[in-house]
Amino acid sequence: MNTTPHDMNTTPHDSTLTTADGRSALRMERRLPHPPEKVWAALTDPAALRGWFPAEVTVDLTRGGPMSFRFPGAEAGDPGTTGTVTDVEEPRLFAFTWGTDHLSWTVTPDGEGSLLTLVHTFGDRPGAASFASGWQLCVGALARLLDGAPAGTGRDRGGLHESYISRFGLDRGTAEPVGPVGPDGSEGRRVRFERQLVRPAETVWAVLSAGIEPVAGLPVPEGFTAATAPAGPVTEVRAPRSLTYAVEPHSAVTWELGEGTGHGARLVLTQTGPVNWDTDAALAAWRTRIEQLAAALVDA
Structure with missing residues (x-):
């Protein structure tokens, strides 16, 4: 066209x-x-x-x-x-x-x-x-x-x-209570973002990994991290669809790239942590990181 x-x-x-x-x-x-x-x-x-x-x-x-x-x-x-x-x-x-x-x-x-x-x-x-x-x-x-x-x-x-x-405020995440997250079975909190992206999962994964393929047990590539969630060991990876890594103390980050509308993948990003975890700081950090990713995908 x-x-x-x-x-x-x-x-x-x-x-x-x-x-x-x-x-x-x-x-x-x-x-x-x-x-x-x-x-x-x-x-x-x-x-x-x-x-x-x-x-x-x-x-x-x-x-x-x-x-x-x-x-x-x-x-x-x-x-x-x-x-x-x-x-x-x-x-x-x-x-x-x-x-x-x-x-x-x-x-x-x-x-x-x-x-x-x-x-x-x-x-x-x-x-x-x-x-x-x-x-x-x-x-x-x-x-x-x-x-x-x-x-x-x-x-x-x-x-x-x-x-x-x-314009529609679709760049905002949410914070909510979740079930047990620590070894003592205590309640926790979860930050969640759902964002439609403009490129397919394979392209998104390539931008996030920057040529360093995640491997279970090794530190996660920097592209998957945010200011409040530094690199920790990868616990599960299914390229180019999902990745989970650990953040201390008793916190975990999961990236999921599923089917979306249009021609791009649907990102669902979650981070769980203890009940006293600073979710406001996490929301701000992940919003910034996802905006950086979205801008890079427009140029990809």
């Missing part, structure tokens, strides 16, 4: 993220210099959708009508994902499920043009930056399609994604 300077703009669009009852709602707005009827056609015509939507769509444009979504490059026989039209009010509202997610597109008159509003509701809050950056590129392609220019959704190398991480 062609990439334009607009595609690579790292400034988020008008957008908000709210979370309630385990579900998150991403709201994005875009003003378009085209009448609602023209915007509606681009939202609902499968031929037009191919120019800007992230998946190939088939739709029965009636309330309760079935939908299907298939990503480009999917293997033959891959059924893709299904959905259902939940609302259709031409030319104002088109809403549907996509797997477990729900998308609502609203078109309202705005002077001689239209205001397009997307509300995407989903359960995976740490994936919100991937959704937001992806929709920003897609809606940018929609705008170019309506203008009669080549659409092409372009590609984010990671800067746009990371700007949404900061």
